[in-house]
Amino acid sequence: MIRILLFLIFVLALAVPFFNRAAPALxxxxxxxxxxxxxxxxxxxxxYVVYRVEDHGEAE
Amino acid sequence: xxxxxxxxxxxxxxxxxxxxxxxxxxWQSGGGDLGHIEEWGLGGRRFGTWVSWFLIGGDAYTAYTFxxxxxxxxxxxxxxxxxxxxxxxIYPILYVVFPRLWRVAKAKGYITGPEFVRGRYGxxxxxxxxxxxxxLATMPYIALQLIGMQTIIGALGLPGHVPLIAxxxxxxxxxxxxxxxxxxxxxxxxDLLIYITVIAAIVVIPSELGGxxxxxxxxxxxxxxxxxxxxxxxxxxxxxxxxALGSAMALFLYPHTMTGILSAAGPRVIKRNAVLLPAxxxxxxxxxxxxxxxxxxxxxxxxxxxxGFAKYGANYAVPALLLNAFPGWFVGVAFGAIAIxxxxxxxxxxxxxxxxFTRDIWTQFIHSPxxxxxxxxxxxxxxxxxxxxxxxxxxIPSAYAVQLQLLGGMWIIQTFPAVILSVFTxxxxxxxxxxxxxxxxASATWLAAENHFTGAIxxxxxxxxxxxxxxxxxxxxLNTAVAAVLSxxxxxxxxxxGQDETxxxxxx
Numbered sequence: 001m002i003r004i005l006l007f008l009i010f011v012l013a014l015a016v017p018f019f020n021r022a023a024p025a026l027x028x029x030x031x032x033x034x035x036x037x038x039x040x041x042x043x044x045x046x047x048y049v050v051y052r053v054e055d056h057g058e059a060e
Numbered sequence: 061x062x063x064x065x066x067x068x069x070x071x072x073x074x075x076x077x078x079x080x081x082x083x084x085x086x087w088q089s090g091g092g093d094l095g096h097i098e099e100w101g102l103g104g105r106r107f108g109t110w111v112s113w114f115l116i117g118g119d120a121y122t123a124y125t126f127x128x129x130x131x132x133x134x135x136x137x138x139x140x141x142x143x144x145x146x147x148x149x150i151y152p153i154l155y156v157v158f159p160r161l162w163r164v165a166k167a168k169g170y171i172t173g174p175e176f177v178r179g180r181y182g183x184x185x186x187x188x189x190x191x192x193x194x195x196l197a198t199m200p201y202i203a204l205q206l207i208g209m210q211t212i213i214g215a216l217g218l219p220g221h222v223p224l225i226a227x228x229x230x231x232x233x234x235x236x237x238x239x240x241x242x243x244x245x246x247x248x249x250x251d252l253l254i255y256i257t258v259i260a261a262i263v264v265i266p267s268e269l270g271g272x273x274x275x276x277x278x279x280x281x282x283x284x285x286x287x288x289x290x291x292x293x294x295x296x297x298x299x300x301x302x303x304a305l306g307s308a309m310a311l312f313l314y315p316h317t318m319t320g321i322l323s324a325a326g327p328r329v330i331k332r333n334a335v336l337l338p339a340x341x342x343x344x345x346x347x348x349x350x351x352x353x354x355x356x357x358x359x360x361x362x363x364x365x366x367x368g369f370a371k372y373g374a375n376y377a378v379p380a381l382l383l384n385a386f387p388g389w390f391v392g393v394a395f396g397a398i399a400i401x402x403x404x405x406x407x408x409x410x411x412x413x414x415x416x417f418t419r420d421i422w423t424q425f426i427h428s429p430x431x432x433x434x435x436x437x438x439x440x441x442x443x444x445x446x447x448x449x450x451x452x453x454x455x456i457p458s459a460y461a462v463q464l465q466l467l468g469g470m471w472i473i474q475t476f477p478a479v480i481l482s483v484f485t486x487x488x489x490x491x492x493x494x495x496x497x498x499x500x501x502a503s504a505t506w507l508a509a510e511n512h513f514t515g516a517i518x519x520x521x522x523x524x525x526x527x528x529x530x531x532x533x534x535x536x537x538l539n540t541a542v543a544a545v546l547s548x549x550x551x552x553x554x555x556x557x558g559q560d561e562t563x564x565x566x567x568x
Contacts, residue, residue: 006152013145014305016297020138020286028273032285036144037345043148044338047155051331 002053005046012039062217063383069392070216070399073253074227077246077400081234081407084245097435100239101415102171103323109332111244115408116320116333117340118247120150120311122201123208123402126254126347131374133351137283139296142304143348147341149308153480155334158312159327160483160567167566172412173318173479174420180482181490182559184424189497190475191420194315195413197468201314202409202449203461205402210453211372212395215379221454227403232446235407236439240323243407250404253397255343261394262346265353265385275349278356293526299517306533310473313480315412316405347378354381406446414442463513470508470516470532474500477540483567490556492546500539507531 013036022030029037085094098104107115125143132140161176170176174194178187206224213223234242266272276284289295311317324330354377359365362384368376382394418438423429429437452461478493507518508531519528551557 003156006156009152010149010305013148014301016286016301020288020297022285025273025276028271028276030276030284032138033141033276033349036141037342039148040144040338040341040345043151044335047151048335050155051335055328055331 002050005050009039009043009046012042063388063391065388066383066391066395067216067218069389070212070396073393073396074399077249077396077403078227078230078234080249081230081238081242081246084234084241085238087238087241087245093431094239095432095435097415097418097431097438098169098171100435101411101418101438102319103240103244105166105323106325107244107323107329108325109329109336111248112320112324112329112333113336114247114251115244115323116317117337118243118251118401118404119320119408120317120337120405121147121340121344121401122205122405123398124201124204125344126398126401127208127211127375127378128204129344129348130351130354130378131376133348134354134377135351135374137279138286139300139303140351141345141348142300142307144341144345145301145304146307146311147344148338149305150311151334151338153308154312154321154337155331157480157483158321158330161479162322162324162327162330163568164483164562164566165322168562170419171319171322172315172416172419173313173475174416177478177482178420178424179561180486181478181493181556182561183490183494183556184420186478186490186494186497187420188424189494190478191416193471193475193497193501194313194318194416197472198315198409198413199445199449199452200461200464200468201316202406202445203452204465205406205409206449206453207375207458207461209399209402210458211375211379212399214371215368215376215383216395224453225450227399228406228446228450231403231407232410232443235410235442235446240319240408240411243404243411244323246400246407247404250397250400253393254401257394257397258343258346260390261350261353261382261385265350265357265381268385269353269356275352275356279352283355292524293519294528295526296528299528299530302528302530302533303516306473306530306536307469309476309480309536310469310532313472313475314409315416316409319408319412319415350378350381354378357381357384359384406449410442410445411438413445414438417441466513466516467505467508470504470535471501473532473536474504474539476536477543481540486557486560487547488543489547489550490559491554492543492550495546496539496541496543499542500535503538504531504535507535 019032019035024031026034129140129143168179174187174191177190178184210224269275286296286300289297359380360369365380382391418434422437474497477496516530517528518531519526
């Protein structure tokens with residue numbers, strides 16, 4: 001049930017009331033912007049974890 | 061000519077790439093029979109992880125996206141950033157759904173989504189509805205690529221429609237000879253140029269403007285964040301979230317993205333790309349911020365750009381920003397990247413529509429030709445799609461293309477139950493799915509018409525609570541509910557579960 005991590009991506013990306021705020025800012029970016037940009041690599045990493053757990057080295 | 065250096069660099073780059081398209085016909089062919097539609101229209105299902113990365117990236121993140129998303133940030137502000145959650149959510153969907161779909165497509169020789177649906181339900185009318193939706197939704201999408209290119213050519217101050225027609229004539233020619241291999245090869249050049257452009261822009265422009273804090277400080281407060289919803293309404297919050305989720309559900313249903321995925325060499329290539337493709341989303345996020353940089357730089361009030369904004373509206377924001385910030389030669393590189401970024405998806409869209417026309421309309425309803433005849437039909441239809449899109453842009457105001465594209469997104473998502481859910485379950489009845497599709501298309505079109513084809517969001521009122529939603533998402537839920545309720549009824553009248561030509565082993 002490692003695929004629960006994929007569901008987590010939906011939660012992170014769609015939590016609009018949580019991330020619709022300006023503070024705290026990072027490198028001049030309001031929270032709204034740096035948070036959503038950060039979700040991109042986090043999402044990629046979560047998919048990578050699922051891939052590594054599920055992959056058993058079958059053919060391409 | 062006002063931008064001579066930029067125009068020359070632009071012309072050289074675009075020409076070089078068009079020549080490259082012709083050399084692609086035998087690339088990665090592995091000695092396959094190029095007269096077969098699986099070779100022409102799907103590159104022989106032979107693209108590995110990196111070629112697929114460039115191809116799907118170049119296919120899904122189009123030139124129009126690169127102009128329209130920053131334009132939306134420039135005009136509407138924070139709402140335009142929905143492109144971030146949207147292009148994050150497409151990847152878990154890609155990872156879960158498409159390795160299974162790829163396997164069954166390979167096992168049964170399907171080259172389109174509708175073909176899978178026909179095999180699954182033994183129902184060519186359902187497949188016709190799905191395929192027709194795909195072609196109709198793609199037509200305005202190709203037209204938008206031309207608008208993207210037109211904006212760039214216009215920004216260079218080049219005269220008339222001649223460059224546009226010339227570029228697309230050459231595009232039609234290499235699509236004919238090389239099929240999907242041409243955009244696959246070009247996408248590598250295109251994506252490298254786009255990455256160079258965006259990275260340079262993100263380094264150079266903010267330092268010219270005094271850093272990101274200064275840029276964000278110059279954005280008006282009502283554009284910086286979404287408006288806080290009024291009491292008993294989900295306001296902009298649900299609008300934003302449903303726009304992201306609905307767009308993500310729709311993206312891989314488009315024929316061109318489906319074709320890009322099915323041309324991969326296997327399920328692991330698709331899974332690895334679900335990990336690697338988000339790099340393009342980062343790129344898109346940085347590009348989106350160029351809308352704010354254009355605000356901060358104040359390009360709209362500069363006299364030299366007054367004409368451009370009058371002609372192209374907010375779509376002119378990124379071209380104006382680049383013209384303002386960079387020397388001529390680099391403007392040529394950047395504009396070349398965007399123009400080539402229009403050619404790649406336009407070619408794939410034409411090929412993908414041609415695959416559907418051939419496999420799901422021509423051979424099913426008109427005439428069943430040989431392998432060679434099949435490829436010929438596809439090639440002719442691909443040319444028809446390109447010529448049609450050029451004629452459309454020259455004859456009809458571009459606002460209609462934008463409206464039709466909006467409608468196209470609401471239509472294509474109506475194929476979600478039949479294509480995506482059918483990858484996991486055969487509980488639906490084919491005719492029930494068709495009924496759901498009719499209800500979905502009709503309700504989406506009706507709500508869009510109530511919005512005068514300009515707004516994608518509709519405010520639903522439920523028990524005194526206001527829930528604004530992307531029309532596409534609300535109507536596909538209705539579509540799925542109709543299909544689910546009618547399926548047992550239709551099974552009782554005429555059970556079609558025996559007509560599934562796929563077996564569980566085809567998916568695993």
